[in-house]
Amino acid sequence: MSFKDLSLEQLIDDIKSKKITKEEVFQYFLKRIEKYDYKIKSFNYVNENWVNSNTKDTIFQWVPIGVKDIFCENWIPTTSASNMLKDFIPPYDSTVIANLTKEWISSIWKVNMDEFAMWSTSESSAINTTYNPWGNNRIPWGSSGGSAASVAAWLVPAALWTDTGWSIRQPASMCNVVWFKPSYGRNSRYWVMSMASSLDCPWTLTKTVKDSALLYDVMNGYDEKESTSLTWKDLIDPSIWDKKDLKWYKIWVPKEYFEEWLDEWVKLRIEEAINKLKELWAEIKEVSLPMTKYAIATYYIIMPAEVSTNLSRYDWIRFWHNSTEAYSSTDELFMNNRWEWFWDEAKRRIVLGSYVLSAWFYDAYFKKATQIRTLIIDDFNKAFEEVDAIVSPVSPNVAWKSWEKVNDPVKMYLSDAYTIPASLAWLPGISVPAWFAESEDSEKELLPVWLQILTPRLKEEKLFEIANVYEQATKFWEKNPDWFED
Numbered sequence: 001m002s003f004k005d006l007s008l009e010q011l012i013d014d015i016k017s018k019k020i021t022k023e024e025v026f027q028y029f030l031k032r033i034e035k036y037d038y039k040i041k042s043f044n045y046v047n048e049n050w051v052n053s054n055t056k057d058t059i060f061q062w063v064p065i066g067v068k069d070i071f072c073e074n075w076i077p078t079t080s081a082s083n084m085l086k087d088f089i090p091p092y093d094s095t096v097i098a099n100l101t102k103e104w105i106s107s108i109w110k111v112n113m114d115e116f117a118m119w120s121t122s123e124s125s126a127i128n129t130t131y132n133p134w135g136n137n138r139i140p141w142g143s144s145g146g147s148a149a150s151v152a153a154w155l156v157p158a159a160l161w162t163d164t165g166w167s168i169r170q171p172a173s174m175c176n177v178v179w180f181k182p183s184y185g186r187n188s189r190y191w192v193m194s195m196a197s198s199l200d201c202p203w204t205l206t207k208t209v210k211d212s213a214l215l216y217d218v219m220n221g222y223d224e225k226e227s228t229s230l231t232w233k234d235l236i237d238p239s240i241w242d243k244k245d246l247k248w249y250k251i252w253v254p255k256e257y258f259e260e261w262l263d264e265w266v267k268l269r270i271e272e273a274i275n276k277l278k279e280l281w282a283e284i285k286e287v288s289l290p291m292t293k294y295a296i297a298t299y300y301i302i303m304p305a306e307v308s309t310n311l312s313r314y315d316w317i318r319f320w321h322n323s324t325e326a327y328s329s330t331d332e333l334f335m336n337n338r339w340e341w342f343w344d345e346a347k348r349r350i351v352l353g354s355y356v357l358s359a360w361f362y363d364a365y366f367k368k369a370t371q372i373r374t375l376i377i378d379d380f381n382k383a384f385e386e387v388d389a390i391v392s393p394v395s396p397n398v399a400w401k402s403w404e405k406v407n408d409p410v411k412m413y414l415s416d417a418y419t420i421p422a423s424l425a426w427l428p429g430i431s432v433p434a435w436f437a438e439s440e441d442s443e444k445e446l447l448p449v450w451l452q453i454l455t456p457r458l459k460e461e462k463l464f465e466i467a468n469v470y471e472q473a474t475k476f477w478e479k480n481p482d483w484f485e486d
């Protein structure tokens with residue numbers, strides 16, 4: 001067994017019991033990145049010998065973690081994968097990084113993403129296109145494609161990401177690793193570059209459910225610098241790990257999630273996963289979440305509105321560069337800079353967002369969307385009066401080929417159908433594997449399919465409990481792509 005086959009928890013246990021040293025762990029992962037990352041291009045920046053001087057000498061000191069290139073980190077290049085920020089080196093730490101470096105993990109490396117966390121394939125990065133370690137020239141999905149691909153290829157034992165509509169849930173599931181998304185507000189967004197502030201949620205991606213809980217205990221908590229962060233800390237009761245079945249759990253499968261876009265193969269695998277939950281004694285009920293059909297439209301009004309506001313700070317004057325185009329007014333200078341340095345999707349969302357927020361259309365679009373968001377939240381609240389958890393597919397399809405859908409933004413937006421309702425309702429969620437399904441193209445490659453589990457807001461412990469029972473019964477995380485030797 002090599003280090004790559006160990007979960008974060010096992011790595012820490014082995015360091016504690018002095019079976020291995022932390023320097024060995026650090027060097028091992030560094031070498032793996034040198035050896036394999038050229039195939040998947042998940043890293044934007046690798047820090048070969050840096051340990052934060054504030055860090056105590058903890059067990060975790062040298063256990064590396066991949067960090068999405070959107071978390072600001074003192075004197076470490078942070079680009080949001082955009083040309084707009086290609087030379088930006090922040091003079092401060094985001095709270096997430098500050099907490100990790102003070103108490104916990106300090107060897108931190110930056111992983112690739114879609115520009116400013118928009119789009120869904122990791123192809124809109126100005127730095128590199130990242131590839132899925134499972135597929136032959138397939139995308140890892142996005143925007144947190146680098147986070148998912150680096151953990152799936154065992155280049156780091158865990159990674160940080162942000163999720164707005166699906167940004168880690170799709171990539172993690174397409175690359176075969178566990179995503180966990182806490183309730184909105186569990187973590188500080190301070191100096192995490194904003195995409196859509198009422199939806200953005202920073203968190204972790206790991207190989208096992210227990211590893212997610214390990215990082216959850218360290219990372220969640222109040223930040224006085226961030227007005228939406230919850231004012232108390234949550235700790236997971238360790239006794240949940242002893243549970244072996246799902247007796248007394250009522251789990252709800254919303255029928256709207258199995259209609260329209262769902263690929264036949266994916267459907268079959270998800271049904272098998274639901275049968276597995278039944279074997280574990282969960283009570284399964286099929287019911288309805290009728291507002292689901294409005295979720296995508298609602299998201300694609302609220303999100304661009306917030307994006308257009310957040311991206312207005314990037315005029316390329318405050319971040320030190322200018323277009324060389326001639327200009328005769330400040331507006332024209334801003335326009336030249338943005339035109340030159342944003343990718344198409346950022347421009348598309350700025351235009352859409354400014355439109356729905358404009359005085360003429362605000363009531364018809366933005367206000368209406370916020371009202372529908374409340375109805376979506378009510379839908380979930382009603383459902384959770386009857387059940388403990390809701391399960392569904394994460395995505396209607398398996399990973400596409402690179403550049404296959406880049407000119408089809410609508411198809412891309414529709415893939416968000418199963419993850420967006422939970423984002424709008426600020427719910428926590430996690431994923432567990434539902435085995436493999438064939439790709440819809442002629443190559444018929446077998447690619448990962450995952451099941452999403454959602455619980456009511458602030459009920460993370462229940463989520464970990466259900467996911468762990470399922471994971472223990474399947475042991476799926478031990479599988480990895482066969483081209484990764486040691």
Ligand code: GLN
Nearest residue numbers: 117119120164165166167
């Ligand atoms: N695919 C979605 C979008 O492009 C989600 C992005 C995200 O969660 N950051 O908006």
